[in-house]
Each structure stands twice: as structure tokens, then as C-alpha cells.
Amino acid sequence: MRLYAVTDRAWLNGRTLPELVADAIAGGATFIQLREKHATHDEIVALARELMPICHAAGVPFVIDDEVEIAREVGADGVHVGQSDTACADARRLLGDGAIIGVSVQTVEEARAAQAAGADYLGVGALIPTPTKPDAVDVTSEELARICRAVDIPVVGIGGLRVETLDVLANSGVDGAAVVSALFAADDAQAAARSLRARLDEMLGGGESAFPALPPACAALPAVLAIAGSDSSGGAGIQADIKTVAAHGLFAETAVTALTAQNTMGVRNVLEATPTFIAEQIDAIFEDIPPAAIKIGMCPSAPVIEAVADALTRWSATNIVLDPVMVATSGARLIAEDAVHALEDRLIPLARLITPNMPEAEVLAGFEVRDEKDQERAAVALADRFGCAVLVKGGHGVHDANDVLALPPTETADVGAGVRTTWLRSPRVDTENTHGTGCTLSSAIACGLARGLGLEESVAAAKSYLMGALEAGLNLGAGSGPIDHMWAYRPHQKVPV
Ligand SMILES: Cc1ncc(COP(=O)(O)OP(=O)(O)O)c(N)n1
Numbered sequence: 069m070r071l072y073a074v075t076d077r078a079w080l081n082g083r084t085l086p087e088l089v090a091d092a093i094a095g096g097a098t099f100i101q102l103r104e105k106h107a108t109h110d111e112i113v114a115l116a117r118e119l120m121p122i123c124h125a126a127g128v129p130f131v132i133d134d135e136v137e138i139a140r141e142v143g144a145d146g147v148h149v150g151q152s153d154t155a156c157a158d159a160r161r162l163l164g165d166g167a168i169i170g171v172s173v174q175t176v177e178e179a180r181a182a183q184a185a186g187a188d189y190l191g192v193g194a195l196i197p198t199p200t201k202p203d204a205v206d207v208t209s210e211e212l213a214r215i216c217r218a219v220d221i222p223v224v225g226i227g228g229l230r231v232e233t234l235d236v237l238a239n240s241g242v243d244g245a246a247v248v249s250a251l252f253a254a255d256d257a258q259a260a261a262r263s264l265r266a267r268l269d270e271m272l273g274g275g276e277s278a279f280p281a282l283p284p285a286c287a288a289l290p291a292v293l294a295i296a297g298s299d300s301s302g303g304a305g306i307q308a309d310i311k312t313v314a315a316h317g318l319f320a321e322t323a324v325t326a327l328t329a330q331n332t333m334g335v336r337n338v339l340e341a342t343p344t345f346i347a348e349q350i351d352a353i354f355e356d357i358p359p360a361a362i363k364i365g366m367c368p369s370a371p372v373i374e375a376v377a378d379a380l381t382r383w384s385a386t387n388i389v390l391d392p393v394m395v396a397t398s399g400a401r402l403i404a405e406d407a408v409h410a411l412e413d414r415l416i417p418l419a420r421l422i423t424p425n426m427p428e429a430e431v432l433a434g435f436e437v438r439d440e441k442d443q444e445r446a447a448v449a450l451a452d453r454f455g456c457a458v459l460v461k462g463g464h465g466v467h468d469a470n471d472v473l474a475l476p477p478t479e480t481a482d483v484g485a486g487v488r489t490t491w492l493r494s495p496r497v498d499t500e501n502t503h504g505t506g507c508t509l510s511s512a513i514a515c516g517l518a519r520g521l522g523l524e525e526s527v528a529a530a531k532s533y534l535m536g537a538l539e540a541g542l543n544l545g546a547g548s549g550p551i552d553h554m555w556a557y558r559p560h561q562k563v564p565v
């Protein structure tokens with residue numbers, strides 16, 4: 069809701085509304101509302117049908133002002149209604165749970181009532197009197213701030229907002245600005261959107277989100293299943309997976325393979341779940357809310373690996389990212405020899421991607437992996453042998469964290485060709501607090517796949533997310549502490565490139 073564009077054909081001057089909307093989106097508009105007070109029913113329908121594909125191609129939600137029936141007729145993402153329009157609860161009944169319903173409010177009482185009636189966001193204004201809506205009720209910046217504090221749904225300010233007046237939003241708690249004339253009366257809507265967006269990002273923090281936008285009106289949230297062990301200290305394992313999936317705006321599911329008693333200084337004890345119970349968890353999940361992607365972490369023994377592989381085969385699971393947790397950073401082996409064989413024979417063949425660190429790559433490849441040349445050779449050998457993509461992580465390097473991704477022909481759509489490799493290079497973040505980085509990276513990759521991103525894109529986005537979590541500089545516990553999974557939600561957080 070950062071830059072919410074509300075249309076008006078009053079200033080077309082030979083241009084078309086679809087052109088202006090496309091320009092506004094190209095300049096950084098994040099939300100579009102069709103508001104044409106002088107258009108007929110048929111004109112609004114025709115305009116909506118032209119604008120909707122432009123918005124959706126860019127992942128931008130599209131709602132219509134006032135006209136609930138038309139929103140339903142054309143399949144818009146939702147409506148925006150005022151205090152004297154169709155009531156929010158009626159709009160919800162007509163459009164269903166998946167629709168986006170915005171409500172204009174001018175007071176805290178109206179804001180609370182709208183939220184209680186099921187509004188998804190609020191428009192508050194006019195903050196500055198504006199000829200675009202001469203009948204608007206004026207709202208002070210103080211009331212805007214009170215409204216933002218009173219509700220927990222997003223709020224956008226509206227009315228007289230231009231780059232020079234955006235300061236009225238400062239420190240109010242708003243999520244964004246809604247503008248009409250600042251965009252649609254501008255000679256260059258794209259440039260205008262860019263300036264507004266830049267100023268808003270500067271004022272409200274953030275900027276480019278680390279997370280790709282969810283599809284609008286997302287009634288069926290993609291689920292990501294983590295099959296892994298619990299880390300009582302919360303930084304790694306299932307806990308890191310849940311936080312990562314939630315931070316990506318997705319729905320986390322879990323099948324717990326083992327409980328560990330641990331903190332940032334070490335693991336004190338492990339209690340393995342029985343293979344039968346692990347299978348029961350996976351079956352329960354697939355029978356009800358099948359995941360769009362799966363991350364597999366700690367599978368401590370051969371019977372656990374067999375149970376997981378059998379269950380995933382039974383459900384023809386896809387988009388599996390396997391973090392072959394075998395060797396601790398200290399070099400200690402974490403799973404038994406026969407478990408390594410079970411991993412190779414049963415689980416790796418089901419994976420779309422495996423993410424070994426250098427010591428793990430060494431165990432799987434059967435030769436020393438000490439430098440970038442070895443890293444690449446191991447990635448190619450493993451991708452060849454298992455037919456899946458392989459990310460050999462270089463987090464053990466002194467100065468850098470360069471990872472190599474080997475893609476088998478099935479991932480490159482180049483069936484005649486062999487394995488292709490690509491390097492993802494980044495500086496090493498100077499911190500001791502790296503507990504849970506492997507778990508976090510593999511879950512974040514699964515999130516990308518669940519959203520429908522390609523494998524390379526998912527890996528790049530996940531690496532960027534992990535960098536942000538490391539750079540956030542969280543410093544908890546006496547040992548190697550956890551990273552900040554929610555870093556991108558903290559105001560004014562620096563965003564990595
Ligand atoms: C984002 C946003 N906020 C407020 C309004 C105003 O809605 P309303 O009060 O119903 O007035 P009209 O737009 O219908 O004149 C809005 N449209 N969008």
C-alpha cells in the first residue's frame with residue numbers, strides 16, 4: 069500500500085488511462101483504484117477490463133471505487149467504499165472472503181467499526197483540502213496518527229498529497245499514500261510516481277521489499293512444509309523454518325523428526341520421533357493442506373529417513389529442498405554412516421535441490437572440498453549423480469560466502485546439454501552469530517519455489533534474505549547466536565542488494 073494510485077480521467081490530454089496506469093506502476097505505484105465519478109456503468113466495466121490485466125501482470129492489486137456490483141461482475145480484486153457507500157459488511161458478503169475491501173474513515177470510531185466489519189485497509193482523508201474531492205471531510209495529522217494506533221490493518225493517507233506535502237504523514241504510522249492528481253495530472257506519470265515512491269520509502273523506511281509480492285486477494289496462501297528437528301533455543305531447526313516461512317508471508321507446516329535440548333552453546337540431548345509418528349504427521353498434512361514446497365532438514369537416522377522418503381513418495385511430493393544436515397560447523401558428524409547411505413539412496417533422489425555445505429559436499433562427493441574449484445567440481449558431480457540441482461555453500465570461507473549452484477538439464481530446459489553452474493557471490497558478514505543459517509537458507513529457497521519462482525531466482529532471493537538476517541546484527545546468547553528472521557519488517561532496516 070506504499071503508493072496507492074487512484075485514477076481520474078480529468079487530465080488525460082490525449083493520453084489513455086491504461087497508458088497512465090502502466091506508467092504509474094512502472095514508476096513504483098503498488099496499488100490501483102479505478103475511481104471515475106463521471107463514467108457510466110458500461111464505461112467503468114470496459115475500463116476495469118482494460119486496467120485489470122495491466123495491474124495483474126505487475127502483481128499490483130486492482131480495486132474499484134464505490135461499485136461493488138461492478139467489482140463482482142468484472143472479477144476485480146476488491147472495492148473501496150466510503151461512509152455513505154455500500155456498508156463494508158455487505159460488500160464482504162457480496163464479494164467473499166478473498167476480496168480486498170478498503171473503507172474511508174475520518175475518525176477513530178469509524179476506523180474501529182470498519183476493522184470490526186472486516187475491512188482489509190483504511191483510507192484516511194482528506195489530510196489537505198483538495199479540489200479533486202471538494203466534499204471531503206478534513207482530517208488532521210493528529211487524528212490520522214490516532215487512527216493508525218487504534219487499528220492493526222494497513223492505513224493509507226489521502227487528500228492533497230504531493231512530494232512537497234508528504235510530510236503530513238511523518239510519524240503517523242501510515243503504510244502509504246493514496247494520490248489522484250499528483251499522478252494523473254502530472255505530465256509524466258512515471259516520473260511523478262518515482263519521486264513520490266522515493267520520498268515515501270525515505271520517510272516510511274524499507275524500499276524494495278526483500279520479499280516478492282504475494283498474488284493479490286490471496287485466499288489460498290501457499291503452504292511450505294518443514295520436515296526437521298526442533299531447536300529449543302529457537303534459532304535453528306523447525307523454529308528457524310517457521311520464522312522464515314512466516315517472514316515470507318507464507319503458511320508454515322511442520323513434521324518434527326526429533327526434539328533437541330540445545331542453546332547457542334551446544335546440543336545437550338536429542339529425542340528422536342518414531343518413524344511411524346513422523347509418517348503420521350506428513351500424512352495428516354497432505355490429506356488436508358498439501359504444501360506447495362517442502363524443506364527437509366535434520367533426519368538423524370536411517371529409519372527416520374526411510375519413513376520420510378516413503379511418505380513423500382506416497383504423496384508424490386514435489387519442490388523438495390533438502391538440507392543434508394550431516395556435519396556440524398565444528399566438523400563433527402551429526403548422523404550415522406548408514407543414515408548417509410539412506411540419504412543418498414532414498415531422500416536425495418526425491419529432491420529438486422540439495423544444499424550441502426563444504427564438509428557435507430565432501431562426504432557426499434567422496435573427495436576433498438577445500439576451495440572454489442573443489443566446490444564447483446563437487447556440485448557438478450553430485451548434480452550428475454543424483455539428477456537434482458546442487459548448491460554447495462561456501463559459508464566456511466574466511467573472506468566471502470560464495471555459493472555455487474549446479475543445475476541439471478531438467479532445470480535449464482536444455483536437455484541436450486550437461487550440468488550448468490552459476491556462482492552466487494557475496495561478502496562474508498563479519499559476525500559470530502550464524503546459528504541456523506543453513507536451515508534458514510533452505511526454507512527461504514522453498515518459499516521461493518512455493519511462490520512459483522524458478523530455482524535460480526529462488527536461490528538468489530533466499531541468499532539476499534539470509535544476508536539481511538545476518539547483517540541485522542542480532543546478538544543473543546553466550547555462544548553462536550541466532551540471526552534476525554524478521555529483519556525486513558523492522559522500520560528503516562537497511563536492505564541488502
Ligand atoms: C484510498 C481511498 N481513500 C479514500 C477514498 C474516498 O472514498 P469515499 O469517501 O467513498 O469518497 P469517493 O472516493 O467515493 O468520492 C478513496 N476513494 N480511496
Ligand SMILES: Cc1ncsc1CCOP(=O)(O)O
Nearest residue numbers: 194198200227228247248249
Ligand atoms: C478520493 C479522496 N478522498 C479523500 S480526498 C480524495 C481525493 C484526493 O485527490 P488528490 O490526491 O488529487 O488530492
Ligand SMILES: [Mg+2]
Nearest residue numbers: 134149150153
Ligand atoms: Mg465512495
